[in-house]
Amino acid sequence: MTVRVGYFPHNNSLFVLRHRGILERALPDVEWVDLRALPEPAPVDVRTALPSLHSDWLFAEGGYDVIGTGFTPPLTALAKGHDVIYIGISGPRIENGRLVTLAGSGIETVADLKGRRVGIAHGSWQTSLLLLALDRVGLTWADVEPVDTGVLEGGAALVAGDLDAWVGAYPGLAAVENAHDVRTLVDTESLFGHQSLWFTSRDFAEHNREALGAVVEALQESDAWIEANPREAARYFVDDAVARGGQADLDTWEGALRGRPWGVDPVSESFLDEQQHTANLLAANGLLPRTVDVRSAVVPWIGEAVQAGRAAATV
Incomplete structure (x- = not known):
């Protein structure tokens, strides 16, 4: 059978x-689906809704069976009734x-963001981070003017004065830090763990256990290689950016990859508490x-399989 795996650079593990070619050794009929080549989702009002491209394509013809994203998209999927x-x-x-x-913005704390323009890649973990930060100081989503900048454009908009604040991510954040004096309003660690999350449909999981196990094992092996070879791994991201007519710095990407955790762990209770x-x-x-x-999205046997694979990868 063909197993369709969605990928894009923002999930570093799947992109590498x-x-x-690791997964192909176990599953010769892998079909890699580039999320960037899929049709754009219908636009949503950043003040009142979340985009749902990742979850919708998990259940659509021409989409994928397995995907990895940040913290927020699985919540959108569950809210839309996807299994x-x-x-x-x-x-x-x-x-x-x-x-x-x-x-030099005059903004000293998160509370100072009331009525201000804040850039986020809406629908990603950045939406969750901003909402968690606002809630901690007694503000709501309606108290700020969220602006969907996408993942890459926010830094330039902040510097140009089109944004008052920005949820920045590396390596893009590094370019702003290197050229400008930046103030941190809130870090990630004090708000949530910000883990990557890999997910699938219940139908695929229940009927393709061996294939799902092969995907997890391949991720463990590939992630171990990234951790040992961050500069070589960074080259994939730089080459991709250049091939698309953009620019990327190898040293910056290497630094970003060195600072990230690798390997797939079972879903933890603390993670589920943060998500809930x-x-x-x-x-x-x-x-x-x-x-x-x-917790309706958690199946015990998958966690046990991931734990066993994680233990085997560290031996």
């Missing part, structure tokens, strides 16, 4: 795995990004159409 199953999580990515402003709290906030602020139960 796409180029390593999503969690596969595993990365370690905390607390150094991957944070909420920043320029030092965030899902409740998203629903209360009108960004999800309903509340969800994140």
Whole structure:
């Protein structure tokens, strides 16, 4: 059977795995689906909804069977009624990004963002980080003007004065830090673990256990290679950017990869607690159409398989 795996550079593990040929040894009929080549989702109002491209394509013809994203997209999937199953999580990515402003902006704390323009890649983990930061100081989503900048454009908009603050992520955040005096309003570690999350549909998980196990094993092997060879891994991202007519710095990408955790871990109770709290906030602020139960997406046998694979990878 053909196993369709979605990938894009923002999930570093799957992006490198796409180029390593490891999964093909176990599953010769792998079909790699580049998320960037899929049709753009219908636009949503950043003030009242979340985009759902990742979850919708998990259940669509021409989409994929397995995908890895950040913290927020699985919550969108559950809120839309998709029967999503969690596969595993990365370690905390607390150094991957944070909420920043320029030092001369006059903004000293998160509370100063009331009525201000804040850039995020809407629908990603950045939406969750901003909402968690606002909630901690007694503000709501309606108290700021969120601006969907995408992942790459926010830094330039902040410097140009089009944004008052920005949830920046590496390596893009490094370019702003190197050229400007940046103030951190809130880091990631104090808000949530910000793990990557791999997920699938319940139907695929239940009927393709061996294939799912092969994907996890390949991720473990590939991630171990990235950790041991960050500069070589960084080359995949730089070459991809150049091939698309852009630019990327090898040293910056290497630094970003060195600072990230590698390997797939079972979904933890602490992660689920963070997700449930965030899902409740998203629903209360009108960004999800309903509340969800994140533990409905957890299947014990998958966690046991991931744990066994993780242990084998460290021997």
